[in-house]
Amino acid sequence: MDVLVPLPVAIPLLSAAALTAFGFWCGRRLDDLVAIVATAATLAVSLLLVFRSSDHELVYWFGGWRPRNGFALGISFVVDPGTAAIATLVATLGLAALIFSWRYFDEVGTLFPVLMLVFVGAMCGFALAGDLFNLFVWFELMSVVAYALTGYGVQHAGPLEGAVNFAVTNSVGSFCILFGIGFLYARTGALNLDQIGAALAGRRADGLVIVAFTLLVGGFMTKAGAVPFHFWLSDAYAVAPVPVCILLAGVMSDLGLHAIGRIYWTVFSDTLSAGDIRPVVVGFGLVTAIVGGLMCFLQRDLKRMLAFATISNIGAVLVGIGLLTRSGLAGSIVFLNTNGLLRSAAFVAIGILVRRFKSGDELDLRGQGRRAPIAGVVFAAAGLALALLPPFGPFLANALVVDSADTLGYGWVPPLLALAAVLSAGTILRAAARIFGGLGEAKDPLFSHEPEESQAEPADSRRVSQLLLWIPAAALAVVGLGLAFIPELAGHALRDAGRLLDRSAHAREVLHGVAPPATPTPSYSPSATAYAYGAASTLGALAFAGFGLYRRRLPIVLRRAAARVADRPVAGLKALHSGVVGDYVAWLTAGVALLGGLVAVMVR
């Protein structure tokens, strides 16, 4: 067993505990430094694991409890390049967030770095876990930390509400997951993912399996923020401090989807057929992508805007996973990593603006950004890449998804995905043009007004070197854009996805230690159709940005007609995001019931 496997969890958690124990006696700067060093070490270990697991999965049994006669007695981590890449992403974002927040949270002493370290450790654990209940434990750990970090600045109404909505909605989601775990345990008497899968395999799914699947997927969709489970997300991400947003929007949401992919393929793939599940999950993904994009367009508060862009991206990743093919899954892996980095880079750029100009509002900041050119370049570059501009990561991921959709006869999916990219990335480009270029109009009554006092960024009274602000922004953007130039990235993702797809081979490897024969890395180049979608959505996003800037210069006839069609739905959509936790939980219940009903109808 590889000695490195437990370290991405152990290093940050131990550092957090040590900081708490000795924080009172150690110097004021030491806590930040320890946190940064620990996260950097986690990053190095996770990156090593990506390479070490490239030939076959690293299966690690905690406590040395290897399976006995093929029965898992203990808890396992299953490391493949995909999961290790997510752990690397977590550590990278954690490092950027900690550097950005250097001397930012002095009021709360060691508490902030301690919580960030626990957050990093929990998300690494969640990415690597190979046991259903262990997955739940890390899920809860990262949730608890995230609730607390979102509530930073809780004396303002915004963080107060954001933290309550986040905590209550996600807790209900986690109860759904627990019910699902209970049902599966009752049926199979096992908790290891591959063990449960082996016990369920080959038998036709009955009510118990269908409902367990529904509850697990519904719970993880709540964490991911898929429509209609997404309402809490925009409230929480809009109010959390920027360094926290980097981790929340950059990777935590995607982790929920990662779990869905992993659970489907290891547990359910031989009892619920892909053909039955596919339309349901793809449907949820597309609705999420479009609704997120539309709501994104209606925002003027930058953090809330990016929160909805996150939801839109989540929808696209969910479509990739929901296609339930090797190519779709590979696309979602690439999507998740590159989009996470790019969105985080955009969040850091917003953080620079907020610290510099004391505002995170698109209209208020119009033209001011000229004095912060690096933030502008980062923000615009992230927007362009998210608009599926070739040859960057999101384009590559989309190309994989397009291929898969075309072979399945889901040809109507790629245009909708491109539309979602146009909506969300176009809005980011609009904000970039207005803030950093001074383009567009100074007022727009369509955009949601963000009330006063909702920002919880700490007052920035000390002088901090500007380097510490723009290094994380530039680094995240460069890595996010540069990932696409790793040779054979798509091929590696495809091979990786293929290993998860073969359930019985995966189970043999985990439970019996029989490694499947190594497969060569397929080579992949995007099809001409994919380039066409990439070009179309990039141009579309630019045009949509222009529309957002100069909407009111359109001829009056056109505007009247548009108002007649769109006004009521827009008002309705806005009203649904009411900020009231009771509404959100009602929607969550409805979402689970709908998901379960659809799966039941498809399977039976």
Next chain:
Amino acid sequence: MSYLPFVLAAWIFLVGIFGIVRSRHFIHLVVSLSLTQSSTYVLLLSIGYVKHGGAPIFKDVPLGTKAVDPVVQALTLTDIVVSVTVAALLLAVAIEAKKHAKTMNPDELRPVRG
């Protein structure tokens, strides 16, 4: 009788969510959430029950005596810790709501819209 405990768990779960949905007070909200979570204890423990089985503790009884499932008990222990921690966090938020927003009604606290 053979399914009653499971139905009870489902009932507590739904009633708890109903409480959350119609809550007008933070403390009520937190209690409703804890109630909802207790449905998972009922579910897990009743899944592991074995008729006429003792506790899975073999101190004064011979090995191999019929006993209930030990794993669900361990899971429930974790579950309880989770419940306590979330309640503590939400109560802390409720204190701040009382102090600063001067309201305990989650419906009235809506600065974020649209």
Next chain:
Amino acid sequence: MSRRARLALFGIAACGLAALLLWSITGLPKFGDYHGAYGKILDKAAPRERQTSNVVAAVVFDYRGFDTMGEELILFAAVMGVAMLLREPREEEAPVPEDPVRSDALRACGVSFAGATLVLGLWIVAHGYVTPGGGFQGGVILAAAFLLVWLAGSYRSYRRLTPVPIVELGEGTGAGGYVVIGLCALLIGDAFLQNLLPYGVAGKLSSGGSIPLLNWASGLEVTAAFVLLFNEFLSERAVLIDPTRRPS
């Protein structure tokens, strides 16, 4: 959404969810008729392999000990989170409230109860892997002993008894100790959290290998976590309650 619309949406959704749950319940094994393999295997294996008479403790601290590490960290993180939420907006040190307890008899009773509770808590932690109990259960009782000092004695003596840096030291040591025990096994070439110590004889306090160590680490963590939690909430109470108002 109006309240009426919300309740209507929930009503329809809850009917659907109820139907789903009932549907799945019919697929469960009958109550009392459970034959899952995992628990059965552990019931047989744990007392022999691990020399622990309490199989639940063997599951919690050994077979699924890694879950427990996460669980401990959940408590740890929540307490740190509560501290961050409550400390940051609390600008000045809270005024010390008047102590409502006036009766010496009550004080004497309370303090002796606190002592008894402390002993009970230690006993529960110590025997966790032999009989029902363990670090989590005992830790809560231990923390309750400190709370009794406040209830029956005074807030001042409670605070003097639980200085924050010391409690945080306990909290960090408890949580970190668990991870360190895991890493020690790694250092000598075993798997993370693999057993380090001789197993001993089942039913004795010296049995169970590493389990007692992990058990005590979590006992310390839970005690400190709850004391810290009480600390934070009681300081809030001092802020919320008008110190000039006399108890009636």
